[in-house]
Amino acid sequence: MEGSEPYGVRPIGVVRSSLSAPAEAPNQAFEGAPEAVLEIAPTFSDALHRIRVGDELILLTWLHLADRNVLQTHPTGDTKLPLTGVFRTRSPDRPNPIGVHRVTVTALESPTSVRVGALEAVDGTPIVDLKIAMREAPEA
Amino acid sequence: MEGSEPYGVRPIGVVRSSLSAPAEAPNQAFEGAPEAVLEIAPTFSDALHRIRVGDELILLTWLHLADRNVLQTHPTGDTKLPLTGVFRTRSPDRPNPIGVHRVTVTALESPTSVRVGALEAVDGTPIVDLKIAMREAPEA
Numbered sequence: 057m058e059g060s061e062p063y064g065v066r067p068i069g070v071v072r073s074s075l076s077a078p079a080e081a082p083n084q085a086f087e088g089a090p091e092a093v094l095e096i097a098p099t100f101s102d103a104l105h106r107i108r109v110g111d112e113l114i115l116l117t118w119l120h121l122a123d124r125n126v127l128q129t130h131p132t133g134d135t136k137l138p139l140t141g142v143f144r145t146r147s148p149d150r151p152n153p154i155g156v157h158r159v160t161v162t163a164l165e166s167p168t169s170v171r172v173g174a175l176e177a178v179d180g181t182p183i184v185d186l187k188i189a190m191r192e193a194p195e196a
Numbered sequence: 197m198e199g200s201e202p203y204g205v206r207p208i209g210v211v212r213s214s215l216s217a218p219a220e221a222p223n224q225a226f227e228g229a230p231e232a233v234l235e236i237a238p239t240f241s242d243a244l245h246r247i248r249v250g251d252e253l254i255l256l257t258w259l260h261l262a263d264r265n266v267l268q269t270h271p272t273g274d275t276k277l278p279l280t281g282v283f284r285t286r287s288p289d290r291p292n293p294i295g296v297h298r299v300t301v302t303a304l305e306s307p308t309s310v311r312v313g314a315l316e317a318v319d320g321t322p323i324v325d326l327k328i329a330m331r332e333a334p335e336a
Binding site (some may be wrong): 067106142 | 203204205206207208236240242243244245246247251253254256258267268278279280281282283284285286291292294296322324325326327328
């Protein structure tokens with residue numbers, strides 16, 4: 057595994073949000089995050105086909121401000137909590153800083169602009185994937 | 197966004213499973229997937245600190261057999277279902293083929309071997325990240 061070539065992940069879009077600094081962003085969407093717009097690159101518009109208002113999506117982002125060398129952290133930044141491996145936290149700092157967010161589609165503003173509910177990612181965060189969130193026969 | 201450099205994702209480990217071919221693998225873990233072992237590279241053992249039996253983790257994989265040029269598909273391969281953008285499906289074929297799986301830790305077999313319950317990924321699938329799954333104050 058070690059020494060193998062990295063895989064190349066290309067952004068498919070970008071988050072537009074009123075959150076501009078990580079210090080403003082809640083740790084989790086349910087902690088009061090604002091709505092946001094997913095601006096998808098026109099190249100990928102066909103991949104949005106049939107997305108509709110009310111869909112629950114899994115959004116994958118590239119946490120571009122993260123420190124990729126961190127292996128342990130105090131969860132939620134609380135130094136009273138014991139040091140924990142980053143693979144047992146939601147810290148953005150980790151070897152491959154991919155964010156996983158669950159979002160609800162609230163409006164389709166253009167063929168490639170998808171408005172979503174509460175999202176804790178800051179403005180300018182690159183988007184790398186979208187998937188339907190439901191797990192039981194969801195995709196029809 | 198277009199023309200930007202790709203981000204480099206390095207595998208942190210590999211899935212060991214009795215599933216050897218995608219045709220054998222269920223689409224979703226709840227459809228009868230077997231247990232599996234997450235073999236993490238020793239370099240990253242510190243990042244597993246405090247993971248314990250019973251933890252629910254989000255596992256991110258690199259779907260190395262996927263076709264990255266596919267933008268639309270018939271969900272679950274059923275041609276009676278309408279063509280749908282891959283961003284509204286769980287198809288492995290997509291521009292950045294990152295798999296998202298929810299797994300439960302069932303045993304710690306070595307400092308870097310984590311046995312998990314039902315997982316639909318085939319043997320040899322590269323692992324790119326692990327996170328705790330719980331969303332409410334989970335990380336203590």
